[in-house]
Amino acid sequence: MSLRELVVLGTSSAVPTRHRNHNGYLLRWDGQGFLFDPGEGTQRQMLHAGVGAHDITWICVTHFHGDHCLGVPGIVQRIARDGVAHEVQAAYPATGETYWRRLRHASAFADTSVITERPVSGPVTTFEAGPVTLTARPLSHPVESYGYRLDEPDGRRMIPSLLAERGVRGPSIGELQRTGTVTAPDGSVVRLADCSGPRPGQSAAFIMDTRLCEGVFALAEGVDLLVIESTFLSGEEPLASRYGHLTAAQAGRVAAESGVRSLVLTHLSERYDAEDGPRFLEEARRSFDGDVVLAHDLMRVPVPRRDHPDRRARSHVAKASSAS
Numbered sequence: 001m002s003l004r005e006l007v008v009l010g011t012s013s014a015v016p017t018r019h020r021n022h023n024g025y026l027l028r029w030d031g032q033g034f035l036f037d038p039g040e041g042t043q044r045q046m047l048h049a050g051v052g053a054h055d056i057t058w059i060c061v062t063h064f065h066g067d068h069c070l071g072v073p074g075i076v077q078r079i080a081r082d083g084v085a086h087e088v089q090a091a092y093p094a095t096g097e098t099y100w101r102r103l104r105h106a107s108a109f110a111d112t113s114v115i116t117e118r119p120v121s122g123p124v125t126t127f128e129a130g131p132v133t134l135t136a137r138p139l140s141h142p143v144e145s146y147g148y149r150l151d152e153p154d155g156r157r158m159i160p161s162l163l164a165e166r167g168v169r170g171p172s173i174g175e176l177q178r179t180g181t182v183t184a185p186d187g188s189v190v191r192l193a194d195c196s197g198p199r200p201g202q203s204a205a206f207i208m209d210t211r212l213c214e215g216v217f218a219l220a221e222g223v224d225l226l227v228i229e230s231t232f233l234s235g236e237e238p239l240a241s242r243y244g245h246l247t248a249a250q251a252g253r254v255a256a257e258s259g260v261r262s263l264v265l266t267h268l269s270e271r272y273d274a275e276d277g278p279r280f281l282e283e284a285r286r287s288f289d290g291d292v293v294l295a296h297d298l299m300r301v302p303v304p305r306r307d308h309p310d311r312r313a314r315s316h317v318a319k320a321s322s323a324s
């Protein structure tokens, strides 16, 4: 069984609070682990969450404010100390190279050679990350900030009743998947399309510090799982705009207009406490009728099961109604 889930390591913006660590999120995607924005204390949060350095295959930093990157030294040194042997790729804004070099070599340790730097720049950067594509797009924040998105390619799903009808069974099913055709017991040629249907690829987006901008919507479009900052409630919208952040109401609007299936709100300002949680959900739900959760530390959020065919239709309905 493939495992696709978000492990939330920390959820606070700017400074940690008694209940929220600095940011940190591991997206487990089959055999890979995408560690987004390791803030201060991420190494210890991983311990609490049952995540090891060996689980990390990518480190993706949105920008170089401390709540998104001060955990990099601990993570890098733990990768070295634990003898991680596989390649770990590190994506971050190219303009922050100086910050990256300092964090990467922050103190004395027996270094590792497994980390490969993949700086991002320009309007779109894409990487092949095993079977999935990782895309980075610029956001709008006082320092250069990039959001990320993961896309699995579309595939095909075998339909057991059609396989049985054509007499294709056992190892022949694997051959049909690999080669696209197989000879049935009655001598006829069976094509993949005869016994399968489309299986849309899954996707997830990770959008941290930003105002509403083109990049936000491009990253969120049609994803199964959207992890997005909602630093403020809408009463503080002018403040959010000035400092380059989103409100929970704006995050909900992004999810609705983009046809997102499951929404995770995070990166909360320290001005809010536990009693304010329902207000974040209520604001997001004003426009978004899909699943929405307010992240808390050490929470696990599954990537929703495979797409439902009417998702695109929902997306377009939402767009049409928001335009009116």
Ligand SMILES: [Zn+2]
Binding pocket: 013, 014, 065, 067, 068, 209, 267
């Ligand atoms: Zn932040």
Ligand SMILES: [Zn+2]
Binding pocket: 063, 065, 141, 209
């Ligand atoms: Zn920031």
